[in-house]
Amino acid sequence: MLHLIKMKKFYLIILFFSFKILCHCQNLGTVEGIVFDSIEKRGIAFVNVYIPKIRTGSFTDTTGRFKIENLKLGEYEIKVSLIGYGRPRVREIEIYQDSTTFIQVNLAQCEHDYFGQPSCPICDKTDEAIPIVYGEPTKSKLKKAKKGKIWLGGDTISNCDPHWYCKRDKINF
Numbered sequence: 587m588l589h590l591i592k593m594k595k596f597y598l599i600i601l602f603f604s605f606k607i608l609c610h611c612q613n614l615g616t617v618e619g620i621v622f623d624s625i626e627k628r629g630i631a632f633v634n635v636y637i638p639k640i641r642t643g644s645f646t647d648t649t650g651r652f653k654i655e656n657l658k659l660g661e662y663e664i665k666v667s668l669i670g671y672g673r674p675r676v677r678e679i680e681i682y683q684d685s686t687t688f689i690q691v692n693l694a695q696c697e698h699d700y701f702g703q704p705s706c707p708i709c710d711k712t713d714e715a716i717p718i719v720y721g722e723p724t725k726s727k728l729k730k731a732k733k734g735k736i737w738l739g740g741d742t743i744s745n746c747d748p749h750w751y752c753k754r755d756k757i758n759f
């Protein structure tokens with residue numbers, strides 16, 4: 587009988603410690619999501635999903651899904667990118683205690699889209715090509731634009747905005 591009571595105590599202690607360990611885990615959360623081709627209506631595989639703040643990332647599986655676990659609670663920027671699918675998309679996410687934040691990111695294929703600097707489709711050169719900057723320009727961006735170092739593209743309209751402007755041929759590409 588005494589033996590049995592001791593055993594019970596022993597189990598209680600184990601239970602207590604495992605509970606403590608579980609409590610520690612609850613300060614973490616998960617982000618899960620799908621990257622979706624909005625034209626072809628399907629998930630996109632091998633998309634890079636990256637959280638710059640903590641230098642952690644993942645890739646989507648063949649159904650376009652991804653999951654990043656064990657994230658500390660708080661706000662993060664999550665960056666989704668794949669060559670040929672427009673500029674990287676940035677989403678703000680918040681990680682809550684012991685729960686999963688779900689996001690869907692829609693991408694569209696863009697014939698004009700490159701991460702590098704391609705050549706101008708007219709003159710076939712890169713020497714007169716300057717990057718296009720979208721959105722409300724800051725003072726320094728306005729200065730750069732005046733000097734001809736960047737081209738202001740205005741507000742973003744589509745997912746397939748061109749990246750470069752050729753000063754020689756005056757076209758976006």
Ligand SMILES: [Zn+2]
Pocket residue numbers: 706707708709710711714752753754755756
């Ligand atoms: Zn050109």
